[in-house]
Amino acid sequence: MDISIQNLNKVYKNNYQALTDVNLxxxxxxxxxxxxxxxxxxxxMKILVTLLEPSGGDILVNGKPLSKxxxxxxxxxxxxxxxxxxxxxxxxxxxxxxxxxxxxxSSRKERRNEVERLLEQVGLYEVRNRYANKLSGxxxxxxxxxxxIVGDPKIVIVDEPTTGxxxxxxxxxxxxxADLSQRDVIIVLSTHIVGDISSTCTQMALLNEGKIGFxxxxxxxxxxxxxxxxxxxxxFDQMEVFxxxxxxxxxxxxxxxxxxxxxxxxxxxFVGEAIAPNLxxxxxxxxxxxxxxxxxxxx
Ligand SMILES: Nc1ncnc2c1ncn2[C@@H]1O[C@H](COP(=O)(O)OP(=O)(O)O)[C@@H](O)[C@H]1O
Ligand SMILES: [Mg+2]
Numbered sequence: 001m002d003i004s005i006q007n008l009n010k011v012y013k014n015n016y017q018a019l020t021d022v023n024l025x026x027x028x029x030x031x032x033x034x035x036x037x038x039x040x041x042x043x044x045m046k047i048l049v050t051l052l053e054p055s056g057g058d059i060l061v062n063g064k065p066l067s068k069x070x071x072x073x074x075x076x077x078x079x080x081x082x083x084x085x086x087x088x089x090x091x092x093x094x095x096x097x098x099x100x101x102x103x104x105x106s107s108r109k110e111r112r113n114e115v116e117r118l119l120e121q122v123g124l125y126e127v128r129n130r131y132a133n134k135l136s137g138x139x140x141x142x143x144x145x146x147x148x149i150v151g152d153p154k155i156v157i158v159d160e161p162t163t164g165x166x167x168x169x170x171x172x173x174x175x176x177x178a179d180l181s182q183r184d185v186i187i188v189l190s191t192h193i194v195g196d197i198s199s200t201c202t203q204m205a206l207l208n209e210g211k212i213g214f215x216x217x218x219x220x221x222x223x224x225x226x227x228x229x230x231x232x233x234x235x236f237d238q239m240e241v242f243x244x245x246x247x248x249x250x251x252x253x254x255x256x257x258x259x260x261x262x263x264x265x266x267x268x269x270f271v272g273e274a275i276a277p278n279l280x281x282x283x284x285x286x287x288x289x290x291x292x293x294x295x296x297x298x299x
Pocket of ligand 2: 041042043082159160
């Protein structure tokens with residue numbers, strides 16, 4: 001499986017350019033699309049799932065242009081939209097049964113097997129008789145992923161699936177996706193939360209203001225900020241100056257000031273020890289020093 005996004009542009013009717021010359025190669029495995037709110041993640045995903053037409057460029061799915069194979073490609077795709085809602089009047093299993101008929105599984109018996117398999121896979125078997133709108137937030141999201149993977153789609157697109165989930169549900173959701181990515185499928189996951197880009201992502205891209213700023217492995221992304229993350233001690237009266245000057249990641253107060261971790265191209269004007277970056281450091285570094293719109297106030 002491979003998806004090749006080529007010079008994709010999207011200009012909305014009000015002339016707002018949401019995507020500018022997006023080029024991406026996506027192969028089997030989990031692909032993390034990271035970007036702040038308004039970056040264009042949902043726009044890109046809606047184009048991928050054929051709900052929206054691009055203004056320019058095309059997407060090749062296994063070498064075939066999406067623009068000429070919309071029906072074929074659509075049948076390969078499962079999609080969990082960012083604002084996913086379901087019919088309140090349906091029980092959990094009824095909703096999935098309905099999703100299975102929409103996915104083209106016409107045999108009742110086949111549908112029943114598929115629904116049972118999905119309920120097990122996402123851990124909703126116990127609550128299958130509960131009305132879908134009575135499920136907890138995390139369960140609703142798992143029902144969302146279940147409807148996206150009805151009928152074993154080759155491409156699974158999930159748009160900010162972890163927003164608003166507590167840490168336990170977040171991990172649970174991530175594990176469901178990780179299991180899924182063991183097969184020969186493409187999973188594209190968008191998020192504005194750096195922590196969602198886990199080691200299970202084989203590839204990632206950073207989208208900012210409609211442009212791809214980085215693409216590669218999470219490790220490659222970490223490399224960008226290698227040698228730019230510092231641990232140092234800052235006295236009380238210097239703290240404001242430091243915050244103006246550098247993105248300060250963590251501050252731990254002590255008797256005469258703070259132990260801080262900050263991002264800086266060099267340690268020319270303070271005494272600090274370079275520490276190994278994590279993805280959050282790399283993200284802050286990237287937004288601050290490799291784009292035009294810095295995270296500004298550094299707070
Ligand atoms: N239908 C639309 N018409 C005009 N502008 C839109 C429309 N949908 C989204 N946008 C704008 O495009 C930009 C990207 O939106 P979106 O793709 O939803 O970003 P993200 O999912 O990364 O938060 C935002 O500035 C948003 O306001
Ligand atoms: Mg979005």
